[in-house]
Structure formats: C-alpha cells, structure tokens
Amino acid sequence: xxxxxxxxxxFAKWIVPLEGKKSILSDHCLVKKDHKIxxxxxxxxxxxxxxxxxxxxLKDHALLPGLINCHTHAAMTLFRGIAxxxxxxxxxxxxxxxxxxxxxxxxxxxxxxxxxxxEMIQSGTTCFNDMYFFPDIVxxxxxxxxxxxxxxxxxxxxxxxxxxxxxxxxxxxxxxxDELKYSTLISPTxxxxxxxxxxxxxxxxxxxxADELDLPIHMHIHETQHETEQSIDQYGMRPLExxxxxxxxxxxxxxxxxxxxxxxxxxxLAELGVNLLHCPEANLKLGSGISPIKQCLEAGINIxxxxxxxxxxxDLNMLGELRTAALLAKGASSDAETVTxxxxxxxxxxxxxxxxxxxxxxxxxxxxxxxDMIAVDLSALHCQPVYNPVSQIVYSASRxxxxxxxxxxxxxxxDRQLTHIDTDQLLEQVSQISQNIASN
Numbered sequence: 031x032x033x034x035x036x037x038x039x040x041f042a043k044w045i046v047p048l049e050g051k052k053s054i055l056s057d058h059c060l061v062k063k064d065h066k067i068x069x070x071x072x073x074x075x076x077x078x079x080x081x082x083x084x085x086x087x088l089k090d091h092a093l094l095p096g097l098i099n100c101h102t103h104a105a106m107t108l109f110r111g112i113a114x115x116x117x118x119x120x121x122x123x124x125x126x127x128x129x130x131x132x133x134x135x136x137x138x139x140x141x142x143x144x145x146x147x148x149e150m151i152q153s154g155t156t157c158f159n160d161m162y163f164f165p166d167i168v169x170x171x172x173x174x175x176x177x178x179x180x181x182x183x184x185x186x187x188x189x190x191x192x193x194x195x196x197x198x199x200x201x202x203x204x205x206x207x208d209e210l211k212y213s214t215l216i217s218p219t220x221x222x223x224x225x226x227x228x229x230x231x232x233x234x235x236x237x238x239x240a241d242e243l244d245l246p247i248h249m250h251i252h253e254t255q256h257e258t259e260q261s262i263d264q265y266g267m268r269p270l271e272x273x274x275x276x277x278x279x280x281x282x283x284x285x286x287x288x289x290x291x292x293x294x295x296x297x298x299l300a301e302l303g304v305n306l307l308h309c310p311e312a313n314l315k316l317g318s319g320i321s322p323i324k325q326c327l328e329a330g331i332n333i334x335x336x337x338x339x340x341x342x343x344x345d346l347n348m349l350g351e352l353r354t355a356a357l358l359a360k361g362a363s364s365d366a367e368t369v370t371x372x373x374x375x376x377x378x379x380x381x382x383x384x385x386x387x388x389x390x391x392x393x394x395x396x397x398x399x400x401x402d403m404i405a406v407d408l409s410a411l412h413c414q415p416v417y418n419p420v421s422q423i424v425y426s427a428s429r430x431x432x433x434x435x436x437x438x439x440x441x442x443x444x445d446r447q448l449t450h451i452d453t454d455q456l457l458e459q460v461s462q463i464s465q466n467i468a469s470n
Contacts, residue, residue: 040093045093047396048394061076094423109467149345169213177215182219185199253313352423356371
C-alpha cells in the first residue's frame with residue numbers, strides 16, 4: 031500500500047510513445063511512479079495490477095511526449111506585434127534593438143518569461159530552449175513554474191543591458207552554468223547570437239568550453255541572404271565555412287534557421303552531425319526564405335522545430351508550427367511525402383531532445399524517462415472521424431485541445447487550468463508594461 035501512493039495511472043484512448051517506432055497504443059495505461067514513467071501496459075492489466083492507485087481517465091485523448099520548443103526568446107512576448115511586416119535587418123536594427131535598450135531589465139525578462147511559459151504550457155510545450163538577456167532570471171522563472179528549459183548563455187561582441195562585452199558575457203554565463211549543475215529541470219547552453227554579431231576569438235573560447243563542459247551551442251546561422259553576403263565581404267567566406275574553420279560544426283551545434291544552404295553545405299552538416307533548428311513561421315513572416323528541409327532530411331540531418339520569439343512569429347504555438355513545417359516542406363519540394371505527420375511530431379519531441387542532449391530524459395514516453403507529457407482531446411467536431419490520431423494532431427487539432435500537461439510527473443495544467451500561474455494577475459502586469467511601451 032505504501033508504494034501505491036507514489037503511483038498514478040493515466041488511461042488514454044491512444045498513447046503515442048515516439049520511442050523509435052510509428053506505434054499508436056489503443057486503450058493502454060501509462061503508469062507514473064514518482065516523477066518518472068514506470069511502464070506502459072494494457073488498461074485492463076493496469077487495473078488488475080494496481081487496483082488502489084489514483085487514476086486519470088482520458089477517454090477521448092491522445093497522450094504523447096510534451097512538445098519541445100527548441101528555439102525561443104521567451105521574454106520577447108512583451109514585444110508581440112510591435113514591429114510587424116518588416117524584414118529582419120531593419121526589424122532588428124531600427125525597432126527591436128532600440129526597444130531592448132530602452133525597456134529590457136531583470137523585471138521585464140521575468141514578466142515576459144512568465145507570459146511565455148503560460149502560453150507554452152497551454153499549447154503543449156513542456157520544454158523550451160531559450161536565448162535572451164538575463165538568462166539567470168529565465169532559469170529561475172522556469173524552475174519556479176516547473177517547466178523544463180535549456181537556457182542560453184548569450185554572447186555578443188557589443189555591450190547590452192546584460193553585459194559589457196565578451197568577457198563579461200562569458201563569466202556571467204559560466205557562473206550560471208555552475209549554479210545549474212544540480213537542477214533536474216534547467217540545463218545551460220552556449221548561445222552566441224550569430225556569426226555577424228560574434229567575432230572569432232569569443233567563438234573559439236566557446237568551442238573549447240563547450241567541449242570541456244559537454245554543452246550544446248545554440249546559434250542563429252544562415253538566416254538571410256544578406257547575412258551570407260555580409261560574411262563574404264567581411265571574411266571572404268560564407269558563415270558556415272567560417273564556423274567550420276573555427277571548429278564549431280559538430281553534434282554540439284544547434285544551428286537555427288539555416289535557410290540559405292548550398293548542397294555541399296548540407297552534405298557537410300550531415301557528415302559532421304550538426305543539428306538543424308527549423309523555424310518555418312518566423313522565416314516566412316520575416317521574408318527570410320524557406321529552409322531546404324527535404325534535402326536536409328535526405329542527407330540524414332537531425333531536424334528539430336522552434337517557434338522563434340513572438341516578436342517575429344507571433345506566437346509560441348508548437349502545434350501550429352508542426353502543421354506549417356509539414357505543409358511548407360511539401361509545397362516547397364512539390365512532394366507530398368516530405369515531412370510526414372510523424373516526422374513533424376518527431377521534430378518537436380525526440381529530435382529536439384537529441385539536439386539538446388536530453389533525449390535520455392525526455393522526448394519520448396519510455397520506462398525510466400521523466401514523465402514529461404501532454405494530453406490532446408480529439409473529440410472536437412473538426413477532428414472527426416479519427417482514423418490516425420497523429421495525423422489529427424498535426425493537421426487538424428488546435429492548441430486549445432491540449433487539456434493536461436505534466437513535467438517530471440507534476441501537473442502544470444489540468445483540464446485547461448494552469449496550476450502554477452495566476453493568469454489574472456499576469457494579464458494585469460502585462461497590461462501595465464504594454465501601456466508603458468506603447469506610450470514611448
């Protein structure tokens with residue numbers, strides 16, 4: 031009887047483990063013990079073995095791994111919609127960077143990250159990979175709200191509200207990495223912003239430290255045609271060639287955007303084990319282009335998905351990103367088999383976990399892994415009939431159908447109600463700061 035109090039039985043109409051096979055389990059039960067998945071067994075067997083355990087009945091739901099948003103700037107939720115319909119270079123230089131210089135602070139980042147986490151939990155995300163200022167505040171906020179996160183140790187050549195230059199960015203980042211050593215939820219990554227904002231010496235230092243500390247490197251690369259032309263003018267080579275000479279192309283690298291790629295670059299990325307982080311909606315909205323996903327998949331590159339920040343998306347809806355990624359790849363390649371529903375879901379779960387080097391912890395529903403998972407209600411009219419729940423999740427479902435969310439076995443949302451966040455208070459705080467931003 032003592033052990034039974036640590037267990038909970040979650041019954042779902044469908045369970046989608048994503049453990050390397052395209053399997054959908056009907057009328058099964060996931061047995062959760064403490065914060066981990068103990069086993070997945072037929073429902074009647076679970077009732078017989080564990081008759082006294084607490085139960086959650088999800089009669090019209092699919093239970094699947096929590097979605098991983100592999101590229102965010104969480105605090106930028108507070109800039110949502112403020113500079114729309116502008117190309118990347120003027121968007122950054124004339125709007126976003128000046129706004130950040132004026133408004134970004136520790137309090138700004140805490141509030142913006144709270145808002146982002148609330149939105150992400152409600153749309154099925156249980157882990158996010160962030161790149162922004164005050165990463166210590168992002169880490170503290172995520173930990174306090176119970177969500178999993180990879181927090182980027184940002185690096186730029188120039189001063190910002192967070193640091194005066196490369197030495198301070200690095201010292202603050204390493205201090206944070208040391209503080210996170212014993213966290214089960216939050217892990218650090220190196221986060222040099224982009225090749226055009228970080229020079230060679232800081233990148234060399236990051237490469238050495240990433241190898242020593244066994245940490246990923248998270249970086250915007252080949253996002254626009256202008257970026258590649260600028261690199262040729264300044265360095266006499268394209269960004270990827272420069273990063274290759276600096277030793278950064280490896281399985282540690284999470285290369286974000288990767289829109290403008292040559293065929294030989296794709297082959298090299300595959301051979302070196304680089305992870306590609308695809309942000310289809312942000313790339314479309316900023317007019318940056320379309321990443322050659324079909325060629326990258328055929329080469330064998332691990333591809334994950336992210337939303338980017340809401341200032342350039344304008345949401346953190348990973349279910350929407352799944353659908354866009356699949357449809358865009360099909361249209362761009364004129365091939366309906368490019369990015370299937372299964373592949374899209376893998377990009378947002380197990381592939382993302384691999385990119386972040388946490389696939390031993392989450393990304394699939396397997397015994398021994400953390401109970402990071404979501405339930406999606408497929409009973410809505412627009413999801414009927416359900417022949418294949420994975421197809422319905424990717425092509426038909428909306429984020430409002432995510433009803434439950436767990437991280438480390440703890441409910442962060444139950445029946446659409448957030449358990450750790452006071453939404454009324456949050457909305458009031460957001461309203462106050464948005465009025466301040468709008469009046470300047």
